[in-house]
Amino acid sequence: MITNKNCIIRLSRYKNALYRLQALGFVKVFSDNLADSVGSTASQVRKDFSLFGISGNKKGGYQIDILLEKLNSILGKDQLQKVIVIGAGHIGSALMRYRGFEKEGIKILGGFDIDPAKINRNSVVPILPLEEVKAFIKAQGIKIAILAVPDIAAQQAVEMITGAGIKGVLNFAPLRLKDVEGCIINNVNLEIELENLIYFVNVEAKIK
Amino acid sequence: MITNKNCIIRLSRYKNALYRLQALGFVKVFSDNLADSVGSTASQVRKDFSLFGISGNKKGGYQIDILLEKLNSILGKDQLQKVIVIGAGHIGSALMRYRGFEKEGIKILGGFDIDPAKINRNSVVPILPLEEVKAFIKAQGIKIAILAVPDIAAQQAVEMITGAGIKGVLNFAPLRLKDVEGCIINNVNLEIELENLIYFVNVEAKIK
DNA sequence: ATCATATTGTTACTATTTTCACAATAACCA
DNA sequence: TGGTTATTGTGAAAATAGTAACAATATGAT
Incomplete structure (x- = not known):
């Protein structure tokens, strides 16, 4: 099994x-x-495919439709x-409204928040009380969650949802979350992304 | 000069x-x-520091305050x-309202959008017309920009702001942006992050 | 039908990153 | 003070990732 994250990211880019x-x-x-495109x-490219x-x-390259079918299958897009x-704060709400996921075959079925003021069962993506999340995950057979809660709430939230069946x-x-048995956690840390960028910009500036 | 991105990300995590x-x-x-913590x-850890x-x-470990000073200096946090x-759409607006940057010494001075309906000079982070961005960058000496525009607008936006002095x-x-001379681009692709997670969750499921 | 050419698929090579192992040594104890 | 121990710092080894090279071969031209 291929465990090289960058390789899988490249597959997405090829697609x-x-x-x-x-x-x-x-x-x-x-x-x-x-x-060139990616x-x-x-x-x-050839190594990744192989x-x-x-x-x-040989001499004919790859047929795009067949290639897409294979990549989509690998990436679980079939x-x-x-x-x-x-979490229905700024980031969570933006992600729920973000249109980009839909065209990738990713559907956000619901949002969950602890704050009663945020609940709205009638919005395009309904926002429900956190107490209902376990039942929802089980009823809908959901495996993937996006976590956009404050750092202090994160670990507890992960434990709650993995208990109900979330696998990713x-x-x-x-905040780095402690690994939970049987659940993969990918971290997107916006502050760290920016810090990283700042570091490399400064390095460049020093070289010159 | 250290050019290993993961290494710099680890420094942020250590910090x-x-x-x-x-x-x-x-x-x-x-x-x-x-x-353990990261x-x-x-x-x-020792290799990174070295x-x-x-x-x-020797035998005494690292003194946290001194270590923090050094890491902060490396990461440009002094x-x-x-x-x-x-871009003041869903993602852009969420980032402007996001409190997490402030405590990292990152201050969002303004947002810019092409849509007149989004302009608001009086909000906490003022949202200004895109035409003003070049002058703003120059006047404030800004080096770093967050780009949250639709894919079709991205390449043009990058060219505009790098022309005005943006370095990162x-x-x-x-969308993968073509490199622009003298400007570093870090991509955060939410769809790809999710696809990646889905791939690894599926792989795990198959193993079992 | 033969030849030249373009492009794959794979193996070997190189570079990078991570892990290991242990000498050096500062701190502590008796 | 001398011996023991814990922890660093680093050079060597291992693992991983990426690049290059080229044999195999399908295609198209003559």
């Missing part, structure tokens, strides 16, 4: 690039085209992905 | 962990404590970082 190429009317693609190298047993045609959002968490709380 | 330990009353810390290894010439005391946000962009538009 996105292929849709763009397809929209432009292309039917086939060569490894170097694809490399800022990689032709070797890397890792997943994806093959093209079925609608149901997701919930925990995209964590926006600015 | 955050150190503040938590300090808040708990700790004065010194050992490499294995710190490793989910790393003691070797990794790369930056940070040294501790001065307020001024940032602007381009944190890009939330779901």
Whole structure:
């Protein structure tokens, strides 16, 4: 099994690039085209494909529709992905309203918050009381959650939802969460992303 | 110069962990404590420090306050970082309202949007017309921008702001941006983050 | 039908990152 | 003061990731 996160991220980028190429009317693609589109190298593209047993045609490149089918299957995009959002603060609400997920086959079924003032069962993405989250996860068979609660609430929230069946968490709380048995946690730490950028900008400035 | 992004991200995590330990009353810390707090290894911690010439005391560990000073200096946290946000849609607005940046010494001075309906010069973070962004960047000496515009607007926006002096962009538009001379672009692609999580959750499910 | 060419698929190589192992040594104890 | 112990700092080893090179081969031209 491939455990290289960057490799999987590249697959997503290939997929996105292929849709763009397809929209432009292309039917086939060569490894170097694809490399250009995603800022990689032709070797890397072919290597990545070979890792997943994806093959093209000597001198003929890869047929885009077949390639997309295979990538989509690897990335689990052959079925609608149901997701919930925990925390209806600024970030959580923005994610619930964000249109970008839909066209990727990712559907946010509900948001959950502890604050009664935030509850709204009639909005496009209903916002429900946190007490209902366990039942909701079980009833809908949800595996993936986005966590956008304050740091102090994060660990407890993760334990609650993993107990109910969540297997993957995209964590926006600015805090490393202790691993929970049987649940993968990917952290998106906005402060750290910015700090990182600032570091490299400063390094560049010093070089010059 | 250290160019390993993961290493710099670890430094941020160490820093955050150190503040938590300090808040708990700790004065010194050992490499294995710190490793535990950030989910790393003691070797990794010491190696990272050694790369930056940070040294501790044999048998005495590291003094937290000194360590924090050094990390903060490396990460550019000894001065307020001024940032602007381009795009006042869901994500952009959420980032402008997000409180987490402030306590990291990151101050969002303004938001910019092309839509006149979004302009609000009197909000906590003023939202100004995009036409004013170049003048604003120059007047305030801003180096870092957060880009939260639709994909089709992203490339043009980057060119506009780098022309005015921006050196680093944190890009939330779901699109790979072509590198611009003299400007570092860090991409945060929420769809790809979720896809990645979904892939690994599915892999785990298959193993079992 | 043969040849030249373009492109894949894979293996070997290189670079980077992480882990290991242990000498050096400061702190503590008797 | 001398011996023991805990912890650092680093150089070497291992693991992982990425790049390059090229044989295999399908395609198209003559």
